[in-house]
Amino acid sequence: MAGPPRRARRRLALPLLCLLLQAATAVLFAVFVRYDREADPALWPRGNHSSAHNEFYFRYPSFQDVHTMVFLGFGFLMAFLQRYGFSSVGFTFLLAAFALQWSTLTQGFLHAFHGGHIHVGVESMINADFCAGAVLISFGAVLGKTGPAQLLLMALLEVALFGINEFVLLSLLGVKDAGGSMTIHTFGAYFGLVLSRVLYRPELEKSKHRQGSIYHSDLFAMIGTIFLWIFWPSFNSAPTPLGDGQHRTVLNTYYSLTASTLSTFALSALVGRDGRLDMVHVQNAALAGGVVVGTASEMMLTPFGALAAGFLAGTVSTMGYKFFTPILESKFKVQDTCGVHNLHGMPGVLGALVGVLVAGLATHEAYGDGLQSVFPLIAAGQRSATSQAMYQLFGMFVTLTLASVGGAVGGCILKLPFLDAPPDSQCYEDRVYWEVPGEHEDEAQGPLKEEELDTQA
Amino acid sequence: MAGPPRRARRRLALPLLCLLLQAATAVLFAVFVRYDREADPALWPRGNHSSAHNEFYFRYPSFQDVHTMVFLGFGFLMAFLQRYGFSSVGFTFLLAAFALQWSTLTQGFLHAFHGGHIHVGVESMINADFCAGAVLISFGAVLGKTGPAQLLLMALLEVALFGINEFVLLSLLGVKDAGGSMTIHTFGAYFGLVLSRVLYRPELEKSKHRQGSIYHSDLFAMIGTIFLWIFWPSFNSAPTPLGDGQHRTVLNTYYSLTASTLSTFALSALVGRDGRLDMVHVQNAALAGGVVVGTASEMMLTPFGALAAGFLAGTVSTMGYKFFTPILESKFKVQDTCGVHNLHGMPGVLGALVGVLVAGLATHEAYGDGLQSVFPLIAAGQRSATSQAMYQLFGMFVTLTLASVGGAVGGCILKLPFLDAPPDSQCYEDRVYWEVPGEHEDEAQGPLKEEELDTQA
Amino acid sequence: MAGPPRRARRRLALPLLCLLLQAATAVLFAVFVRYDREADPALWPRGNHSSAHNEFYFRYPSFQDVHTMVFLGFGFLMAFLQRYGFSSVGFTFLLAAFALQWSTLTQGFLHAFHGGHIHVGVESMINADFCAGAVLISFGAVLGKTGPAQLLLMALLEVALFGINEFVLLSLLGVKDAGGSMTIHTFGAYFGLVLSRVLYRPELEKSKHRQGSIYHSDLFAMIGTIFLWIFWPSFNSAPTPLGDGQHRTVLNTYYSLTASTLSTFALSALVGRDGRLDMVHVQNAALAGGVVVGTASEMMLTPFGALAAGFLAGTVSTMGYKFFTPILESKFKVQDTCGVHNLHGMPGVLGALVGVLVAGLATHEAYGDGLQSVFPLIAAGQRSATSQAMYQLFGMFVTLTLASVGGAVGGCILKLPFLDAPPDSQCYEDRVYWEVPGEHEDEAQGPLKEEELDTQA
Secondary structure (H helix, E strand, O other), rough: OHHHHHHHHHHHHHHHHHHHHHHHHHHHHHEEEEEEOOOOOOOOOOOOOHHHHOOOHHHHHHHHOOOOOOHHHHHHHHHHOOOOOOOOOOOOHHHHHHHHHHHHHHHHHHHHHHHHHEEEOOOHHHHHHHHHHHHHHHHHOOOOOOOHHEEEHHHHHHHHHHHHHHHHHHHHHHOOOOOHHHHHHHHHHHHHHHHHHHOOOHHHHHHHOOOEEEHHHHHHHHHHHHHHHHHHHHHOOOOOOOOOHHHHHHHHHHHHHHHHHHHHHHHHHHHHHHHHHHHHHHHHHEEEEEEHHHOOOOOOOOHHHHHHHHHHHHHHHHHHHHHHHHHHHHHOOOOOOOOOOHHHHHHHHHHHHHHHHHHHHHOOOHHHHHHHHOHHHHOOOOOOOOHHHHHHHHHHHHHHHHHHHHHHHHHHHHHOOOOOOOHHHOOOOHHHOEEEOOOOOOOOOOOOOEEEEEOOO | OOOOHHHHHHHHHHHHHHHHHHHHHHHHHHHEEEEEOOOOOOOOOOOOOOHHHHHHHHHHHHHHHHHHHHHHHHHHHHHHOOOOOHHHHHHHHHHHHHHHHHHHHHHHHHHHHEOOOOEHHHHHHHHHHHHHHHHHHHEEEEEEEEEHHHHHHHHHHHHHHHHHHHHHHHHHHOOOOOOOOOHHHHHHHHHHHHHHHHHOOOHHHHHHOOOOOOOHHHHHHHHHHHHHHHHHHHHHOOOOOOOOHHHHHHHHHHHHHHHHHHHHHHHHHHHHHHOOEEEHHHHHHHHHHHHOOOOOOOOOHHHHHHHHHHHHHHHHHHHHHHHHHHHHOOOOOOOOOOHHHHHHHHHHHHHHHHHHHHHHHHHHHHHHHHHHHHHHHOOOOOOOHHHHHHHHHHHHHHHHHHHHHHHHHHHHHHOOOOHHOOOOHHHHOOOHEOOOOOHHHHHHHHOOHHHHHHHHH | OOHHHHHHHHHHHHHHHHHHHHHHHHHHHHEEEEEOOOOOOOOOOOOOOHHHHHOOOHHHHHHHHHHHHHHHHHHHHHHEEEEOOHHHHHHHHHHHHHHHHHHHHHHHHHHOOOOOOEEOHHHHHHHHHHHHHHHHHHHHHHHOOOOOHHHHHHHHHHHHHHHHHHHHHHHHOOOOOOOOOHHHHHHHHHHHHHHHHHOOOHHHHHHHHOOOOOHHHHHHHHHHHHHHHHHHHHHHHHHOOOOHHHHHHHHEEEHHHHHHHHHHHHHHHHHHHOOOOOOHHHHHHHHHHHHHHHOOOOOOOOHHHHHHHHHHHHHHHHHHHHHHHHHHHOOOOOOOOHHHHHHHHHHHHHHHHHHHHHHOOOOHHHHHHHHHHHHHHHOOOOOHHHHHHHHHHHHHHHHHHHHHHHHHHHHHHOOOOHHHOOOOHHHHOOOHEEEOOOOOOOOOOOOOOOOHHHHOO
C-alpha cells in the first residue's frame, strides 16, 4: 500500500514547487524588475551616444559563451553516468533556468536596486548565469542522490546565500574575484560537499553498479568538458572592466588551461594502471586551470604565472581524484559524485590563494594607470597591496564559512520527506524521474516496478 | 522486376536535383549577386569611417549563434528518432545549405535589389539563415516520411513563398516581426503541417516500431535543444535595430525561455505516468518561450511580460504534445513527426497575438525617442497603436493563408512518383538513403533487401 | 618477459614527455613572453583610446569560433572510429593544448619579437590556434596508429616547421594566405601524409575490423563536422584586416561551403551503392569548401567565384574518398585514416591555385582603396598582379617541400622504440592507452591482456 501515496507525492512535489516558485518570481519581476538604461528605448540617450557604444556589444559574446558553459557544459559534463544522462542534462536545465530568475532578483536587490527597482541588462544576465554555475557545482556533489524537487529547494537557498556572500566580498570587503574562484567555485563546492555530508547514505553501495560510465556516456561528457575548456576565458573575463582588463584575463585563462591539460595527462598516466589514462581526470582535472585563475586572471599574473598556476591546479586536481576522493567518502562520509572537491573545491581555494599572492605584489609600476580599474582602493591610496591581500584572504574564509553553514542548513531542508528523494537502491537511475526508452531498437525497458521504488526506509 | 528501375530512380533523383539547383543558383549569383558596401573594398568609405563601425562587428556574433541553431540545433533536435539520426542531421545540412543560396536570391530580389544587383552582407546572411529555419520547421512535420529529393523540392517552393510572405508583412503591411513568430514559426509550421496532411499515410503503422527514441538518441537530441535554447536570444535579436533594441530583445527572450522551461517541467510531471518527466516535452516545449516572444521581444514587453508569455507558451506546448498531437493524427490526418504544431504552430500564433497586444499598447511615453526605431509608422503619426495592432493581426492571417496554400501545393508536388519517397514500412529508417554501419563492433548491419524497399504500392 | 619493460615504457614515456615539454615552455614563457600593449594595464594608452577600440572586441568572437573548431570540431570529427573516440577527442585535447603553448613561442620569435620579448594578445592566440589546427590535420593521417608520446614529438617538430613555413610565405615572399589553404591545410596534410608513409604498416589488416564506424560514432563525428562547417567563415576571416576584409572573407567562405555541401551530397549519392549516401563524404567532403577559399576568400573572389570554388572542392574531395584513398594505400603505401588528403591536401592545393588565379586578376579598379590592405605590395607599385600570382604559386611549392621534408624527418623520429606505438593488431583501439568502461551497463570490458599488447615485433 506504499505505492499510491508515494506516486502521489512524486506527482505533486515537483510541479507544485515549479509553479509556486515561478509564480513568486513573476510577481517580484512585475513589481521590481525594469530594463536598465542600455535596454530601455525611453532611457537610452539617443542624442549623445552611438548605438555602437551600447554595453551589449562588449559583453554579449562573452555572455553567450558563459551561457553555453552553464547549460551545455555543466549539463553534459555530468552526463558521464551510464543511466543518468536525462537527469544530468535535464535537471541542469531546470535548476539553471530557475536560478537565472531567482538570482536576477537576489543579486538585483543587493547590487542594482535603485529608486525601488532592479535594473537588468547584459551584466545582470552574466551575473545570474554565474550564480547558476555555483548551483550546478553543488549539484555535482549530490548528483544521482537527489530528486528534482530537492534540487529546486537547494537552488532556492543557495542562490540567496550566493548573493549575500558575493555582496559581502565584492561590496563590503572590496575583494576582487572576477572569475569567481571564491564566490563561484569555492562557494559552490563547499556548499555542495557539506550538503552531501548531511545527506550521507551509508547504503549507497546498493547503487554502486550504476555509478560508473559506459563508453558513449564518457563521450557525451567530453562534449561538456571541451565546451567548458574553450569558453573558460570568456567566463573569467565576462565581468571584468572593458579593454585591456578583459584582454589580459582571457590570455591568462587560456594559458592556465593549456598547462592544466598537460599536467592532467602527465599525472593521469603516471598514476594509472599500466600507465593508462583515466577519462575522469581528463574530463575534470584538465579544467582546473580555469578555476585556479578565477581570482587572479585580471591581475598582472603574467603568462608564466598563468602556466604555473594551471600546472599546479591540474596536478592537485588529478591527485585529488586518484587519492583523496576515496578518503573523502570513507573517512569524512562525503559522497562526492562528480568530484567537485577536486575540480572546484581545492582549485578554488588555491585560486583564492593565488589571488592573495598576486594582489599582495601589486605595484603602481606594474599596473600604471590601469591600477585604478583593477585595484581601485589601492590606486586611491585607501589600501596597501598587503592590506588588499589580507582582505582577499579574509574573503576566502568568509566564503568557506557561509558555504558550509548554508550547505548544512540546506542538507537538513532536503531531508524533508515529501521531497521524493530516490531510494538507496535507485540512485544514479533516470527511470525514477523520467520515462526512459530502451537502449536499442528491439527493446523497450519498462518503468521500475513499484516495489523497486518503494524500498526506501 | 521492380528493383532495378527503383534503384535507378533513387540513384539519379537526388544527385540530378542537387546539380541542377546548384547550377541554377550559381548562374543567378553570377548575374545578380554582389558584395554590399560594407564588404566591398572599393565601396567602403575608407576616409570617413573607421573599420570598427562596419556592420559586421554588430551582427556577426549573433549571426553565428543563429547559424549554430539552424545547422546544429535543428539537426540534432530531430535526431531523437532511434534509426534516423543520419537523415535528421544530414538532410538538415543539405536542405539548409541549399536554402541559404536560394533565399539569398529570393530575399535579395524582394528586399535588396538595387541597380540590377542583389547586395549581400551580414544582414543577408542572417535573413537567409532565418529562411532556412522555416524550411527546417516544415521538415520536422514530415520527418522520416520523405526522401531528400522530395525535401529539396519542398525547400525550392517554401523559400520562394517565405520571401513573398515576409515581403508582404514587413514591406507592404509594415508589420513588426523581428524574431519571426509569424514569418518563421507560424509560416514554417503550417506549411509543413498542411504538406504532411496531403502526404497522409494511412499505413504508417507499419513503421511505428521505429518512431520512438532510444536512450542515446534522446541525449543527442538534447544537444540540439540546449543550443537552440541558449542561442534563441540571439535569434530574436539578430535583425533588430542596433543598440537598446537588440539589448531589450535579448533580455525578453532570455526571461521568456526560463519561464517556458519551468512550466514545461511542471506540466510534464503533472500529466506524466506516475509523475515522470517526458523527454519529448523537455526537448521541445521548453523552447516555446523563444517562439512566443518572436514578435514582441523588441517591444516594451517588460521582463514580467516575458515571463508570463514564456510560461503560457511552455504550458500550451506541453499540453499540445500530450493531448493534441494524437487528435491531430486521428481526427485531422496530420502526422506531425516532431510535433511542430506544438513547438512552432501554436506558440507562433500565440506569439503573433502577444505582438498584437503589445503593439496595441505602445505609447510615446513608454518608448520615448526609441519609438522611431520600433514602430516608425506610429512615430511618424501615420498609424495609431491600435491600427498597428490590427495590421499585426492581419499579418498573421496572411501568413496562415500563404503557408496553407503553399503546403497544399507542395504536398501535391512531392507526390510525384520519381522523387523516391520511402515505402510505408521503411519510414524513420536511415538505411533507405544511407550506408549504415552496425550498432556495435561485432555487427555489420547489411543494407535493406530489395524486397523490403519495393513494398510500396 | 616482454611485459614489464613494455608496461614501464608506456607508464613513463607520456608523462615524462608532458612534464619535460611543459617545463621547457614555462621557462621560455618566463623569460620571453609578455602581454602586448592591448592587454597590459601599464601600456594601454588610456588617455587617447576608448577601451571600446581594444583589438580584443574585433577579434575575440572569431577567436572563440576558431578555438571551438580546433578543440571540438577536429576532436569529434575524428571520433567516427568505433573504438577510438577517447583517443580522438583526448589526444586532440592534449596535442592542441601543447601546440598552443609551443606555437606561441615559435610564432612569437618569428613574428612578434620586439625588444627581447614576445608580445601576446588576441592575435597571437588566433595564430597559435591555427598552428594547432595544422597539427591536428596531420594527426588525422596517422589516427589510430600512433601513441600520445609519438604525437607530442610530432607536434614539437611540426609546430616549429609550421612557424618557419609561415614566416617564409607571409613575411619573406609576401604571399597572402589568411585562411591558410597553404600554411595550414596543405602543410598539415602533406606533413601528415609523408609521415604516415614513413610509418607504413604492412600488417595493418590485423586491425581492419576496428577501422570503420558504428552508428553512434558517426553521429558524434557529425557534431565535429557541423561545428567546423558553421564556424569556418570565422576561421578564414579571423586574421584578415578589420572591416570590409573580414566581412568579405566571411561571405565568400559561407557561400563556398554551401556549394561544397551540395556537390558532396550529389556526388556521394551518384557513386554510392544503390544511390545511398556515405557518411564519410558528408562528414568530410562537405567541408572542402572552407579549405578551398582559405587563400582567396579575402580577395575579390565574388560570390559566384565562391560557389564555383566550393562546388569544385566538394566534387574533388568526394571523388578522392571514393577512388583515390584506396589507391593511396595500395600503390603509394600511405595509410590515411581520416582521408586528410581528400579534405585538406587536394582542396588545399586547389585553394592555393584559386589564390594564384584571383591574385593574378587583381586590379586597382576592383579593389579601390582597399587594395592597400589586401595586396599592399601591388598597391605600393612594388609588384604587378601577375608577379603576386607567381609568388603565390611559389609559396605553394615551398609549403609542399617543407611539409614533405618535415613529415619524412618526423616519421623517422616517431619510429624511436621507446615511444610506445600500438602494435599492428591493436590499432584504432582506445584500450591501449585508456581505461575503458564497457559499452553497456551489465558489461565491464577488462583491459587488454599483456599478450595482446606485446605482439609487436
